[in-house]
Amino acid sequence: MKFRAVMIDAGPMREFSNVVTIISKLSKECVLRLSDDLIYFIVSEENSGPSPPILWCEIPQAMICSEYQLIGLDEEHKDIYLALNSGNLARSLVTLKTAKSLKMKLTKKQCPCLTLEIESPCTVSQQTRQVTHDIPVTVVPRKLWSDFHEPRVPDPDISIELPPLKQLRTTIDRMKTMASEVVIRASAEGRLTLQIKTDMAKVSTRFKGLRVEAFGGPIEHSDSETETQINEDMSRVCYCRVDAKKLSMFLSAEQISTNSTVCSIVHKKLVILCLQTDENIKLQCFISGIVY
C-alpha cells in the first residue's frame, strides 16, 4: 500500500482545511477513504456501531492535488480506508491557510501514520520552514469496507436551494435555545420554513423565492397531523422534524465558500444538506427525522 499527495495552491488548501475543521466539530473519529479520483471523508454517528454515515464528503483529488499517487492492496482493492482522529487532523492543518505546500503520505512508524509535511513561508526572509505531523491511523480491513458505503437514501420529495447558511444558522441558534426540535418545511413554490413549537412560543421563520431544483410530489398527508394553511396546496409541501442541535452543527459549514447549497427532504424521514464548492468539493449531511 502506498499513498502520496501534494497540494500547492492556496485556495484548495484553505478549503481542505475548512472541510476538516467542520468534520472535527461533528465527530471525534472519521474515515478517510482514498480512491483513484476521489478523496472521501466519512463520518458515522458516534457510539452507534456500524450505521449509515451522517456526513459524506467527496473531494476530487485532481482539483486540489498537484501530485497524487495511490497503490492499494491489489488490483481488485485499489482503495485505502484509514480511520483517524479528526481533531488531530484538524489541528495539524491549522497552519495550512498560510502554507506554501502540503505533502501527505502514508508512513509506517511505530504504527501506521498519515504524515503531513507542511511548508510555510517565513515572514522576514526567503527561507521556508517545514513542519511534520505524524497522525496515527488505523487501516480499515477489507471486510469492514461495506460499513462505509455511500448511504442509499430514498429519492427526496423535494430539493430546494438554501438561503445563506450564516443567516440560517443564526436563526437556528436562537431557536435551539427555545426548543430541542425544529420542523423544516419546504414547498414546491420555493418557500422554506423553520418552525419550533413549545408551551411558551411558536416561532416560524419563512424564506421565500428559493429555487426548487426538484419536486417529486404530490405529498400525501394524513389529515390529523397537518395544520391546514390558507392558500397553500398541502400536496406540494413536505416537512421533516429534526434535532435542532444537529442542524446547527451542520450549518457551521457556513465557513466554506459554497457555490451551491441544497436542502433535500424525504417527507418526515430525512433531511439532506448538500454543499458544493468551486473546487467541486461535495459535502453531504444526513439528518434523520424525528417521528413520534
Add this chain to the structure above:
Amino acid sequence: MDEGTSQYYFTASMDSGKTLCSLLKAIQFQETAVFCALPEGLKLTVEEGKCVQASAYVPSDNFTEYHVRDDVDVMFKISIAVLAECLNIFGSGEESSLKMYYRGEGSPLLLVLQPQSVNNVMTDCEIATQTADSVLELRDEDAEEVAKLVLKAPAFLGLLADLERSCEVFELNLSPEHPNVSIVTYGMQDRSCIDMPKSSDMVQSFSCESPVTLRYQLQHIRTIMKALAISTKVVLRCSSNGLMLLQLKLEKEDQRQMFSEFYIVPLLDD
C-alpha cells in the same frame, strides 16, 4: 382608529427591535415579566422576590405606530427570555423591523420581524401569555426623598464591578459633608470602603440634606449592572424608608429615549 387595528387590544411597530432587545436583556434576571401597554408607552416589569423590581420603559414615540385600546387594561405575563430570543431571531448584527399584536386576554402576543437588509425572509412568533399577578407597589407616597444623585453610568458600573463579589452587604453612606458618598461592603473576613466626593468626575449632581446610612444586599445592587452597561446616565434616589430607586437612561443614537428603572428594598436592621 381604523377597523383593522381596533379589534386588537394592542398593536405597535418599530423600525428596529434591536435596542428594545438589549433593554429587555438588561432586566432579564427572572424568567417572566409583566408586560404592560399603557397609552404613554410600553412597560415590562420583572421582580425578584419582593426585594428588587426592575422595569423597562419604551415611550410610545419610539414606535412608528402605537395603539392601545383605552377601554381595557393591556397587561399580561410573558417569558422575557423567549421574547428577547424572538426579537433577536436574525442575530444581533441585523436590524430588523418589528410589529407587535395582542388580540385580547388569553391570546398570544404576536410578533412579526423582518430584517432590513434581506427581503425574502420573515419570522412570526406567537408567544404565550398568562394572566398577570399584580405588580408590587413599592413606592410609598408618604416617604420623602432624602437624597438624589446623578451619576455617569459607565463609571458607576466600573465601581460596582470593583466590589468584591462574595460580600453580602452594600452600605451606602450619604452626607452633605465630605466625602459625601461612601460605599462600604462587608464580607466574611473583609470590609472595604470607597469614598466618592461630589466633586468626583462621575457625580453629575448631588443633593442630600442630612447624613443617612442605608444597607442593601450587594447581590440586589448587582442586578442593575447589565442595564448600566448600556446606559449613559443613572439617577439614584433614596427615600426616608430606605427604598432605593435607580433610573437609567439608555444610550441611543437617536433622540427618542428609553429607560430602565430599579427599585431595591433595603436590608432591615437587626
